[in-house]
Amino acid sequence: MKNRKTRLAGILGVSLLLAACGTSGSNSSAPPGAQGFTPPKLEALKALGQPEGQLNVLAWPGYAENGSNDPKVNWVTPFEQQTGCKVNVKPFGTSDEAVTLMKTGQYDVVSASGDASLRLVASGDAEPVNTALVPNYADVQPFLKNKSWNSVGGVSYGIPHGWGANLLTWRTDKVTPAPASWSVMFDANSPYKGKVIAYDSPIYLADAALYLQAHQPDLGIKNPYALDDKQFTAAVNLLKQQRPLVSEYWSDYLKESQALKNGDAVVGTAWQVTVNLTKGEGAPLESAVPSEGATGWSDTWMVAAKSPHKTCAYKWLDHIISPKVNAQVAEYFGEAPANTKACAEMSDKTLCDTYHAGDAAYAAKIAYWTTPIPQCLDGRTDVKCKDYGEWTRAWTEIKG
Amino acid sequence: MTAFFYRRPKLRLGFLLSAPLLWLGLAYLGALAALFVTAFWHTDAFTGQVVVDWSLGNFETLFTDAVYRTITFRTVGIAALVTVIDAVVAFPMAFAMAKLASPRAQRILVIAVMTPLWASYLVKAYAWRSMLSGNGALSSISPGYGVTATIVTLSYLWLPYMILPIYAGLDRLPDSLVDASGDLGARSLRTFRSVILPLTFPAIVAGSIFTFSLSLGDYIAVKIVGGTSQMLGNVVYDNIGAANNLPFAATVATVPVVIMLGYLAAVRRTGALDNL
Numbered sequence: 115m116k117n118r119k120t121r122l123a124g125i126l127g128v129s130l131l132l133a134a135c136g137t138s139g140s141n142s143s144a145p146p147g148a149q150g151f152t153p154p155k156l157e158a159l160k161a162l163g164q165p166e167g168q169l170n171v172l173a174w175p176g177y178a179e180n181g182s183n184d185p186k187v188n189w190v191t192p193f194e195q196q197t198g199c200k201v202n203v204k205p206f207g208t209s210d211e212a213v214t215l216m217k218t219g220q221y222d223v224v225s226a227s228g229d230a231s232l233r234l235v236a237s238g239d240a241e242p243v244n245t246a247l248v249p250n251y252a253d254v255q256p257f258l259k260n261k262s263w264n265s266v267g268g269v270s271y272g273i274p275h276g277w278g279a280n281l282l283t284w285r286t287d288k289v290t291p292a293p294a295s296w297s298v299m300f301d302a303n304s305p306y307k308g309k310v311i312a313y314d315s316p317i318y319l320a321d322a323a324l325y326l327q328a329h330q331p332d333l334g335i336k337n338p339y340a341l342d343d344k345q346f347t348a349a350v351n352l353l354k355q356q357r358p359l360v361s362e363y364w365s366d367y368l369k370e371s372q373a374l375k376n377g378d379a380v381v382g383t384a385w386q387v388t389v390n391l392t393k394g395e396g397a398p399l400e401s402a403v404p405s406e407g408a409t410g411w412s413d414t415w416m417v418a419a420k421s422p423h424k425t426c427a428y429k430w431l432d433h434i435i436s437p438k439v440n441a442q443v444a445e446y447f448g449e450a451p452a453n454t455k456a457c458a459e460m461s462d463k464t465l466c467d468t469y470h471a472g473d474a475a476y477a478a479k480i481a482y483w484t485t486p487i488p489q490c491l492d493g494r495t496d497v498k499c500k501d502y503g504e505w506t507r508a509w510t511e512i513k514g
Numbered sequence: 515m516t517a518f519f520y521r522r523p524k525l526r527l528g529f530l531l532s533a534p535l536l537w538l539g540l541a542y543l544g545a546l547a548a549l550f551v552t553a554f555w556h557t558d559a560f561t562g563q564v565v566v567d568w569s570l571g572n573f574e575t576l577f578t579d580a581v582y583r584t585i586t587f588r589t590v591g592i593a594a595l596v597t598v599i600d601a602v603v604a605f606p607m608a609f610a611m612a613k614l615a616s617p618r619a620q621r622i623l624v625i626a627v628m629t630p631l632w633a634s635y636l637v638k639a640y641a642w643r644s645m646l647s648g649n650g651a652l653s654s655i656s657p658g659y660g661v662t663a664t665i666v667t668l669s670y671l672w673l674p675y676m677i678l679p680i681y682a683g684l685d686r687l688p689d690s691l692v693d694a695s696g697d698l699g700a701r702s703l704r705t706f707r708s709v710i711l712p713l714t715f716p717a718i719v720a721g722s723i724f725t726f727s728l729s730l731g732d733y734i735a736v737k738i739v740g741g742t743s744q745m746l747g748n749v750v751y752d753n754i755g756a757a758n759n760l761p762f763a764a765t766v767a768t769v770p771v772v773i774m775l776g777y778l779a780a781v782r783r784t785g786a787l788d789n790l
Contacts, residue, residue, distance in 0.1 A: 217563070237563065280597075316752075346693040362659055362741045369738070376647045378659070503557065503759055510752060511581045513744050 123222075135327065151489060153266050154238035162247055162425050165197050169426040172215055172224040173196040174413070176435075176447040177206040177275070196199045196433075199426035209483075216240070217326045222421040223430055225275055227411045229264030229317060229483040229502075234416060235271050236286055241419040248432045254452045257474040261450055262491070263484050264414040272414035273431045274452040276444050279410035279480045280313065280321065281401040283384035285374065297405050298381050300356055306363050307359050311373055314363030316502065317483055318419045321383065322349040322356075328406040337492035338409065338498045346508070353512045363513070367391075386469060387448025398499030405478050410480035427484040441469060444469070450477075525703065544770075553764040563759060572765035582749070586769055590673045590747040592665055592736075593729035597722045599669040601678040608677050609710075612684035613692075627677050635671065639738045642667040646739060658742030668728075675724035683717025684710075719781045726777065731772045746770055 124431035125439070140214060171178045190201050204221065205391060209230035216224055216239045221224045226234060245251045251273060258264075258274035265271055283295055289306065299310050300322070305510035312318060323338035326348055333345050341349060361379050364370035372390045373379040389401045414432060417427045433439055435452055444451035450469035457466035460513035470476040490499040500508075519526040527633070572726050576582050611623045632640065646656045646663050659665055687710065695705040733747025746769055753763035 187610060213756060219724070357742060360742050372644070376644075376649050378648045506752060506759065507575070507579075510585075510744075510749055511579070512661075513742060513748075514581060 129337060130424055151177040151236055153235045156238065156241040156353055156419050158242040158244040159247060159424050159428065162428055165199050165425050165429060166423040167198055167200060168423050169199045169201045169430055170199055171203045171219045171430065172212060172221040173203060173227050175227060177181050177225045177443055178203045179446065193430065193433045197382055197426065197429045199429060216418060217514050219420045221422045222418050222427045223414050224416050226416050227413050227483055229414065231271065231414050231484045232264050232485050234461040240271055240416040240420055243272050243417055246268050247428050248273055250435045250453060253454050255433060255454055255472065257339045257477050258412060263412060263482055272416040273435055273436060275413040275415055276449040276451050277410060277412035278386055278449040279408045280383050281386065281389065282404045283389055283399060283401040284381040286398040286400050287340055288380040292400060293404065296406050300325050302355050303361055306381050307398060308361055309360045309380040310361060311370055311379035312363050313383045314365040319349050319353065319508065320481065322352045326352060326404055338481050339486045340491040342499055350508050350512060357512060385448065387511065401448050407481060408477040410482055411481050436504050441479060532549040548658035549764045549767060552761050553768055555761040557759050557761060558562060567645055572762050585744060585746055585749060589730060590773065591662065592745065593726045594667045595665050596672060596729045597725045600673050600725045601718055601722065604673060604680050608684055611681050631674050639667060639735050642670065643738050659739050663739040664736045667739050668732060671699050671735065672725040672728050676721035678719040679717050680714060683714040687713050716784050719784050727774050730773060738743050
């Protein structure tokens with residue numbers, strides 16, 4: 115009996131192994147190209163066909179609302195009525211979850227942030243997008259088109275959707291004078307020791323690198339997402355020095371809003387939506403992009419390479435950045451819309467000013483989230499840069 | 515059909531047991547085995563795909579990086595403290611429930627102990643967060659966010675899991691033994707030390723298995739009230755959620771499994787496992 119049990123366990127183990135081997139395919143080792151890698155050869159769609167009747171959407175929460183969260187917020191149903199494409203929405207929580215889900219091949223389109231998009235391109239999960247088939251693309255802000263996170267070698271891999279900055283935020287009653295530099299969060303002698311709130315993600319290392327870029331020019335940091343050994347160590351050390359100042363790290367914006375409202379934190383990194391929310395609850399809060407600039411996000415709608423519903427996918431791309439829908443999403447989520455005509459469609463006309471929607475100079479100050487890869491993103495070929503796995507390990511070490 | 519199985523008792527037993535055994539084998543042990551196997555692989559830095567390439571690299575990182583040792587010690591320390599606090603708080607409560615209360619009051623008290631289990635974990639943790647905050651109800655004595663706040667919150671969250679086994683153990687303890695101890699001239703403290711404690715010790719250990727293992731694997735409470743500190747669960751979560759590095763997360767996840775196996779082996783002799 116015992117013997118038989120062991121044999122069963124053995125068979126179980128082997129079949130598990132086989133199953134695992136089958137699913138993890140090998141990937142092309144990419145020679146360095148214009149951006150450090152050459153994506154797999156994929157063709158963009160040439161012409162639209164008949165809508166296929168189905169569309170599986172992978173989206174950030176709030177990006178593809180069908181009225182189930184709030185009956186007043188619904189831009190999926192009108193799309194279904196216009197095109198006959200039945201939409202299934204799957205929300206995801208982090209960029210990495212999106213990358214993992216896209217590998218299943220079950221989704222047709224995805225709203226990818228810059229720290230996910232290049233990974234989708236490199237693994238062949240997303241294909242180039244023929245922008246000529248998306249009429250509303252013509253109205254997209256020019257400063258969002260053909261950027262390093264949504265195109266490779268001049269080929270567009272998606273449609274810009276919206277963007278925002280990770281702002282320096284402070285309580286106006288507790289922090290005086292108004293800070294003009296990130297040093298209130300990084301300087302070891304900051305008067306706000308124990309009252310600083312910082313973003314809880316390995317990508318926050320880029321905020322430290324951005325600070326060093328301005329304050330320690332001898333390190334030679336050109337892009338906060340392309341850090342060699344020396345620059346990386348300097349950024350890690352800066353964050354270790356910051357740790358005693360920090361009251362907590364946030365990854366849930368509601369938790370941060372609460373901390374700022376209660377005064378457990380008086381200065382920190384926040385999104386515009388957090389600032390609006392907290393101000394709305396009566397906390398005296400102000401936010402700005404300080405002299406060193408800021409990190410931020412710029413999202414792109416991408417099409418899955420294996421999608422069997424490409425016509426519906428293109429129709430969705432066009433629908434989601436049409437002026438009215440782009441305005442609704444931006445308003446609901448709290449970010450700058452990509453479409454220049456979206457501002458006229460907003461119910462709150464001040465929002466485009468709040469989010470600096472048409473402000474190219476402001477947008478240029480933002481260092482958008484990008485996946486750190488071994489090939490340096492700033493074009494250096496003589497050194498190896500730290501990849502995201504190493505960023506993650508360092509982040510664990512910083513938090514201690 | 516029935517007659518067929520009736521005449522073959524062994525086949526009948528096998529048929530009845532096959533579903534639970536399949537569940538145990540596939541879903542439970544299978545998942546654990548898959549986890550352990552994954553720990554020896556690694557991921558491609560860029561595409562995030564798991565690379566099947568056997569190595570001990572993950573374990574090497576785990577043992578050589580001082581930060582993982584620190585986090586392991588912190589986690590075990592928190593779990594041990596939570597267990598001790600829960601045992602100290604739970605024992606008098608369970609004793610009152612089992613020995614002093616009337617049968618009617620007993621039922622009400624058991625329900626009262628269970629009610630917190632009906633509320634969502636998150637709501638309870640956030641309630642503690644607001645109590646411990648700068649303008650919260652406990653602000654005058656609040657330790658602020660950090661390890662102390664985590665211990666307090668976890669002790670609150672897991673308390674019912676300690677009270678119920680101790681209550682069950684005390685309930686089984688015959689009153690006649692306590693009376694006999696008194697008749698023989700023992701004062702209450704002596705009765706507690708020589709009669710009650712030795713007989714209910716397995717029940718306390720049974721409760722400690724719950725509180726200890728639940729604290730060992732927790733990552734939500736510490737994220738909500740822990741300030742900047744992190745536990746083993748956070749390292750696992752960050753490696754899956756942020757880095758998409760399932761292999762290293764699996765490596766870290768083996769640490770609590772090994773600690774729990776050691777703990778269970780140590781308490782096996784107390785008879786606590788019969789109390790679960």
